[in-house]
Amino acid sequence: MKRPRCGTCQERDVSCEPPSSDNSPTGSGQTSPHALLANVDVPTMHITEQRRRELLAHAGPPVIDARADTRHTMHFVIRILKSWPRKIAMHGLTQLPPMIHHLQLENGIPLPLANCSTLVKMWAEDVEAGCGKFAYTGIALEVRRLLDEV
Numbered sequence: 001m002k003r004p005r006c007g008t009c010q011e012r013d014v015s016c017e018p019p020s021s022d023n024s025p026t027g028s029g030q031t032s033p034h035a036l037l038a039n040v041d042v043p044t045m046h047i048t049e050q051r052r053r054e055l056l057a058h059a060g061p062p063v064i065d066a067r068a069d070t071r072h073t074m075h076f077v078i079r080i081l082k083s084w085p086r087k088i089a090m091h092g093l094t095q096l097p098p099m100i101h102h103l104q105l106e107n108g109i110p111l112p113l114a115n116c117s118t119l120v121k122m123w124a125e126d127v128e129a130g131c132g133k134f135a136y137t138g139i140a141l142e143v144r145r146l147l148d149e150v
């Protein structure tokens with residue numbers, strides 16, 4: 001089984017072998033990058049534990065703006081929720097939002113959902129015609145009716 005070559009050796013078309021003691025050239029006449037780096041003396045940095053603590057203390061804890069994340073999530077959820085009335089208007093009750101489970105419709109369509117579907121269709125048609133006030137009035141009355149039931 002042949003040993004895989006690293007990207008650098010593959011680009012230079014040289015054999016990819018760990019550095020040897022003699023640093024001899026490879027088969028194609030070029031020296032392997034591994035052999036070139038074998039004799040490089042890399043300085044090491046020694047930091048005392050006290051200095052490390054001092055440096056890390058100035059960094060402080062990572063700052064996370066939770067309000068920005070919350071605001072972004074809230075806007076995302078609102079955008080998703082605002083898309084469902086138009087989908088119900090276009091597809092009727094065949095494509096329902098995920099918060100309405102199909103088992104809730106086993107005994108037929110509940111009256112509030114049927115009213116919602118009708119009002120959304122009215123709203124979509126009225127908005128296109130430029131006179132959405134009638135639909136908004138109907139929606140407000142339905143919301144009041146639902147709140148009175150609870």
